[in-house]
Amino acid sequence: MKVSVIADDFTGANDIGIQLKKYGLKVITKTYDSKISIKSDVEIISTESRNIDKKKAYERVKKSFMELKNSEKFFKKIDSTLRGNIKEELKAIQENINKQEKILVIVGFPNTNRKIINGKHYIKDIPLHLTEFKNDPYFPIKTNDLLEYFEGEIIKINDIRSNRQEKLKEKIKSIKSQIIIFDTENNNDLDIIAKTIIELKLDKYIVGSSGIMEYLMKYWGYKRPQIAIISGSCNAKNIEQIKVLESNNNIEVIDVDFTKKNIDIEKKKYKNDILIRSIKNIRDYNKAKENYKVVEITDIFTDISKKIIEENNIKNLIISGGEIxxxxxxxxxxDYLEVIKEIEPGIAYLKYKEYNIITKPGGFGSEKFYKKAYEFMKSFR
Structure with missing residues (x-):
């Protein structure tokens, strides 16, 4: 599926671009006058039209939109504080699509305290036009009423939080206006909105801040690339270091229990990132050596790890233990790795084709190494 984005400034283009990159997509950002053509999953055009003449802004967005019009999904990124030539840029899109096609406006961005309640914009519960943005040198904000920016109808919080999703769907379908504006107070509202509009097949043309994108990607079926941490070192320092990840709700822990003579690992698709661990503590390691030779532990553990990695198509790996x-x-x-950089003394980040790999000798690394390495790997999604 081809996703295209127009943003009115370069930082906004890259803001949404990095969100899309987290799903393993090839994302290209280019300027509105660029002639270059690069094959990509997502194409973002920065029109640099926020602070220019209204007519020029209209022309730039129209030109860019006509270039991207055949994309399956189109997103017009606007400033979450409503600065810029919003009316003119929206007009450039409206005039070049079928009048029966809807444009959905989803401006709210709860993670940055931008909320839309009853069609009014608030930052930290303060009306937008009473915040510092009232003094913007280019576009001093004079109202927080979205109907002053968009000629449409509002889907309010009470509609979004209806106990029945069908009721929300009926409300959306009943709107005659081409433009539908959505209230948003929290991330759960964004989740409901994304799920509903996609089920209604009204997700082709969306205007908004980048807050909604994560939820659109979720219901479009995209998954963020997983990370596997493979802790195979029996070094006491490594055993302590790895414990920092045990309480992370985004990581599923798979303990290969070598204290048992028969090891059985459930075959399954893991939804979250995973930690595959051979040894929980030194006591277990000593017990494991009663059941298996060290070379057998290595062989069994690496077989299990390889199987889980391949079954879940995981390309981001953090591996501890030289033999492992x-x-x-x-x-x-x-059979080869490209050395990219040093994460910590003696700990390398390496590349092999589409794989990102960090290898760590058991006794190396700071106390918070695994947290640091995990955050580093998250940057690739």
């Missing part, structure tokens, strides 16, 4: 690292890579037929 080389054995996993060999079993995955990875």
């Amino acid at each position: 690292s080389i054995n996993i890579l060999k079993k995955m037929s990875i």
Whole structure:
């Protein structure tokens, strides 16, 4: 599915671009006058039209929109504080689509304290036109009423939070205006809006801040690339270091229990990032050696790790333990790695084709190494 975006400034283009990149997509940002053509999953055009003459803004957006019009999904990124030539830029889109097609306006961005309640814009519960943005040198904000910016009808919070999704769908379908404006107070509202408009197939033309994008991607079926942390070192320092990830709700822990003579790991698709661990503590390690030779522990653990990685198509790996690292890579037929940078002394970030890999000797790394490495890997999605 081809997704295209027009943003009115370069930082806004890159803001939404980095969100889309988190899903493993190839994202290209270019200027409105660029002649370059690069194959990508997402194309973003920055029109640099926020602070220019209204007529020029209209022309730039029209030109860019005609270039992207055939995309399956189109998103017009606007400033979450309603600065810029919003009316003119929306007009450039409206005039070039079928009058029966809806344009949905979803401005709210709860993560940055931007809320829309009864069609009015608030920042930290203060009306937009009473915040610092009233003194903007280019576009001093004079009202927080979205109907002053968009000629449409409002879907209010009470409609969005109806106990029955069908009721919300009926409300949306009953609106005659081409433009539908949505209230948004929290992220759950965004989730409901995205799910509903996609089910109604009204998600082709969306205007808004980047707050809604995460939820559109969710219901469009995109998943963020997973991360696997493979802790195979029996070093006491490593065993303590890895505990920092145990309480992370976004990580599923898979303990390979070598204290048992029969090891059975459930075959499943994991929704979250995963931690595959061979040893929970030194006591378990000593018990494991009663059941298996060290070479057997290595072989079984790397077989299990490889299987989980491949079944879940995971490309971002953090591996601890020298023997574990080389054995996993060999079993995955990875016969070379490009050295990119040092994460911490003696700990490398490496690349192999589409794989991002960090390898760590067991006793190396700071107390918070795994947290640091995990955050680093998250930057690739």
